[in-house]
Amino acid sequence: MFARLAAVDETSVSLRIDGEPIEARPGDTVAAALLAAGFQHCRTSAVSGALRAPYCMMGVCFDCLVNIDGVGNRQSCLVPVREGMKVELQRGKRAPVA
Amino acid sequence: MKPPATRTGFDVAVIGGGLVGSALSFGLARAGQRVVLLDEGDAAVRASRANFALVWVQSKGLGLPEYAGWTIRSSNAWGEFAALLKSETGLDVGFERPGGFHLALSEAELERRALQLKRLHNQPGIVTYETEIVDRKRLELSLSGLGRDVVGGSFCPLDGHCNSLRLHHALHTALFNRGVRYLASHKVEDIAYNAGEFALRTGQRELRAGKIVIAAGNASMQLAPLVGLVAPMKPNRGQIIVTERVQPFLRHPIVTLRQTDEGTIMIGDSQLDGIDPDEVTMPIISVMAARAIRMFPILARLNVVRTWSGIRVMTHDGFPIYDQSETCPGAFLVCCHSGVTLAANHAFTLASMISRGRLDADSVGVFSARRFDVR
Numbered sequence: 001m002f003a004r005l006a007a008v009d010e011t012s013v014s015l016r017i018d019g020e021p022i023e024a025r026p027g028d029t030v031a032a033a034l035l036a037a038g039f040q041h042c043r044t045s046a047v048s049g050a051l052r053a054p055y056c057m058m059g060v061c062f063d064c065l066v067n068i069d070g071v072g073n074r075q076s077c078l079v080p081v082r083e084g085m086k087v088e089l090q091r092g093k094r095a096p097v098a
Numbered sequence: 099m100k101p102p103a104t105r106t107g108f109d110v111a112v113i114g115g116g117l118v119g120s121a122l123s124f125g126l127a128r129a130g131q132r133v134v135l136l137d138e139g140d141a142a143v144r145a146s147r148a149n150f151a152l153v154w155v156q157s158k159g160l161g162l163p164e165y166a167g168w169t170i171r172s173s174n175a176w177g178e179f180a181a182l183l184k185s186e187t188g189l190d191v192g193f194e195r196p197g198g199f200h201l202a203l204s205e206a207e208l209e210r211r212a213l214q215l216k217r218l219h220n221q222p223g224i225v226t227y228e229t230e231i232v233d234r235k236r237l238e239l240s241l242s243g244l245g246r247d248v249v250g251g252s253f254c255p256l257d258g259h260c261n262s263l264r265l266h267h268a269l270h271t272a273l274f275n276r277g278v279r280y281l282a283s284h285k286v287e288d289i290a291y292n293a294g295e296f297a298l299r300t301g302q303r304e305l306r307a308g309k310i311v312i313a314a315g316n317a318s319m320q321l322a323p324l325v326g327l328v329a330p331m332k333p334n335r336g337q338i339i340v341t342e343r344v345q346p347f348l349r350h351p352i353v354t355l356r357q358t359d360e361g362t363i364m365i366g367d368s369q370l371d372g373i374d375p376d377e378v379t380m381p382i383i384s385v386m387a388a389r390a391i392r393m394f395p396i397l398a399r400l401n402v403v404r405t406w407s408g409i410r411v412m413t414h415d416g417f418p419i420y421d422q423s424e425t426c427p428g429a430f431l432v433c434c435h436s437g438v439t440l441a442a443n444h445a446f447t448l449a450s451m452i453s454r455g456r457l458d459a460d461s462v463g464v465f466s467a468r469r470f471d472v473r
Binding site: 046047072073092093094095096097 | 243342343344345347360361396397399400401
């Protein structure tokens with residue numbers, strides 16, 4: 001659905017989404033990396049379980065929540081990718097213990 | 099005294115579309131009355147949108163033992179009330195009664211709590227019900243993740259909670275289904291009584307009804323004298339903190355802390371005299387949050403998504419006022435803090451008395467505002 005523009009910087013950052021390795025670009029947010037990698041959703045909602053995907057991409061809508069390195073409900077549009085990062089799609093409510 | 103005759107318009111006009119007015123309207127409609135429910139507009143101070151949603155028994159009734167019995171009656175009727183709303187609207191108001199706790203964060207707090215309960219239950223004439231002081235070991239059987247500062251507390255099996263916004267929604271859905279006329283932005287400005295009929299002047303139009311019920315929260319103070327009643331109020335402000343939704347970890351409501359059916363944690367129970375509803379006071383919510391974290395340390399890792407403050411409907415002595423006018427027969431006053439806890443009583447017991455035109459002195463006479471008179 002999303003195609004990247006020709007890159008100025010060809011270096012890449014490796015991270016894992018639900019255990020699967022993906023490549024992102026330095027400076028990507030986790031949300032951008034998810035979308036560029038072809039993910040159509042990043043979570044299921046906390047009450048009805050409906051699929052949700054990043055929407056505003058600027059920290060307002062809270063629809064892009066994922067689990068990053070063991071912490072649930074992180075706004076993936078506000079977190080830059082880091083080498084070795086472990087991301088999990090957010091399934092329903094997060095666990096209370098971080 | 100015979101109930102006023104109905105002429106034109108409605109059998110009964112209920113003033114106030116919050117939980118108290120809505121529950122009464124629901125009960126009146128079930129009793130076959132033609133009801134109009136008059137509400138203010140969006141700028142109104144709405145306690146029913148800001149509350150903590152406990153259906154709470156323990157601690158109630160110090161100074162007026164009958165209030166304990168009245169509260170227990172409602173707690174016991176709540177299951178049937180919730181089931182009835184479900185069957186009429188399909189909405190589940192999330193009522194649960196797993197029993198609730200007070201938690202003490204020091205031995206001194208626990209002693210104060212024990213003394214409070216002793217004074218409450220030593221009152222002559224108070225109904226007997228189970229509330230016990232419990233130690234840390236007993237707490238650990240019911241609550242996981244307790245902080246090390248928690249030394250004990252009290253437990254009452256009659257305590258519960260619900261989703262109060264959905265309760266409000268369900269009541270209004272039931273009213274709509276039953277043909278109750280709901281008029282928003284109809285703040286009542288004047289009430290005239292003439293020969294068995296009330297005329298209510300609003301900014302929009304004039305309405306007529308054979309009976310009226312003033313259920314306007316703190317604003318009842320201004321309306322009650324128009325029909326020969328008094329509603330001495332002393333509103334105060336409460337604040338609430340809400341966290342992100344998390345998987346269920348807290349099965350029992352704590353008086354200052356509960357997990358909602360949809361996963362958020364609500365932290366509440368501050369009391370301030372100021373009544374500006376737009377203001378949230380940082381020092382107060384810091385104390386609330388700090389105490390909550392001492393009770394359950396895992397809360398420290400949760401994100402807060404909202405805080406708000408609301409104005410409690412509070413009578414001068416904290417107990418409900420249920421009254422009927424002697425000079426304007428057919429005018430009733432229903433004014434109380436616990437619109438959630440008492441919703442079942444309001445819908446079942448009080449509404450049927452009002453539909454018959456007379457409050458039953460044996461069961462609710464003690465809640466008349468005449469108790470404030472100098473005698």
